[in-house]
Amino acid sequence: MERFITTYGEWLRALNYEEKNALVGVQKIRVFLHWLRTNKIDSIQHITNQDIQRFFGQLSGKMNIHTSTALSINSLKTYSRELRRFSRYLLESGQGHFEVSIQLKSPPILKTAEEIFTSEEIKKLYQSCKDDPLGMRDRAMLSVYYGCGLRRTEGVNLELKDVQFSRGILHVRKGKNYKERYVPMTARVAADLMEYKLLSRPALVMNKPCNSFFVNYRGQSLGVQSMSNRFQGLKAEAGIEKQGSLHSLRHSIATHLLEKGMSLEQIARFLGHSSLESTQIYTHIINNV
Numbered sequence: 001m002e003r004f005i006t007t008y009g010e011w012l013r014a015l016n017y018e019e020k021n022a023l024v025g026v027q028k029i030r031v032f033l034h035w036l037r038t039n040k041i042d043s044i045q046h047i048t049n050q051d052i053q054r055f056f057g058q059l060s061g062k063m064n065i066h067t068s069t070a071l072s073i074n075s076l077k078t079y080s081r082e083l084r085r086f087s088r089y090l091l092e093s094g095q096g097h098f099e100v101s102i103q104l105k106s107p108p109i110l111k112t113a114e115e116i117f118t119s120e121e122i123k124k125l126y127q128s129c130k131d132d133p134l135g136m137r138d139r140a141m142l143s144v145y146y147g148c149g150l151r152r153t154e155g156v157n158l159e160l161k162d163v164q165f166s167r168g169i170l171h172v173r174k175g176k177n178y179k180e181r182y183v184p185m186t187a188r189v190a191a192d193l194m195e196y197k198l199l200s201r202p203a204l205v206m207n208k209p210c211n212s213f214f215v216n217y218r219g220q221s222l223g224v225q226s227m228s229n230r231f232q233g234l235k236a237e238a239g240i241e242k243q244g245s246l247h248s249l250r251h252s253i254a255t256h257l258l259e260k261g262m263s264l265e266q267i268a269r270f271l272g273h274s275s276l277e278s279t280q281i282y283t284h285i286i287n288n289v
Helices: 002-014 019-038 049-060 073-092 119-127 133-147 152-156 187-205 224-238 248-259 264-271 281-287
Strands: 169-172 181-184
Touching: 002 019, 002 073, 019 049, 019 073, 049 073, 119 133, 119 224, 119 248, 133 152, 133 187, 133 224, 133 248, 152 224, 181 264, 248 264, 248 281, 264 281
Parallel strands: none
Antiparallel strands: 169 181
16 A cells, blocks of 8 residues: 555645645555554455544544644544545545545533632622613623623624513524524513613613614623623622633533533523533533532
């Protein structure tokens, strides 16, 4: 199989791949061919999808020589792309063909207790909100991100029509991957949002046309960065020093609901997760606190 190394590199260059990319491609295929020899697979025609699965299984446990850590998901995807390209080369050159059918998913990022606010810290955050128009807006912000578990952009994109008090829900129209969902409001959340809508927001908008639910002191739509900055201000006023962003409120409510006995399936629906794998990170947090 050594002859494949030279001819594959020449094929890549003939297709005008940059020299650096061609060298990377050849190196990946060299690793694959070495694995074939090690496993006594001496013919391209004998490669099965099960072999491909085994190859990637071993790659997943391989260490990066530069970082001494496991290969990243991006490195594995690079191997996957290169094997597909190599298979195309074999097919076009009449030397054989094999299928590369492998699903590579990015592992969920494990959150730590340092990014999760305790129930007592959540209480302090609410207590740090003043009773003026901006303070009422801050309380509504906490209720949207903690009480309803919205993502940062989901809360920013809320419009007046999306807060449906008669039905007790928030309509998230622009969720992750453009998915929409309905999120229930507790009585406390509804009260906080109603107070903001009736008493605070009119004072900020001053009859200016604006459909956004959250507005700044000029009556304009409140952006992600401005809202994140305001949250950091609330943290400081509450005397909370731990690392944790506005998005941590979403992780906090999920963790607290799990601690109270809510099922992963219910939490996944509440958060708008498309897979339980994303929700299972919260079991890790609880088990390591």
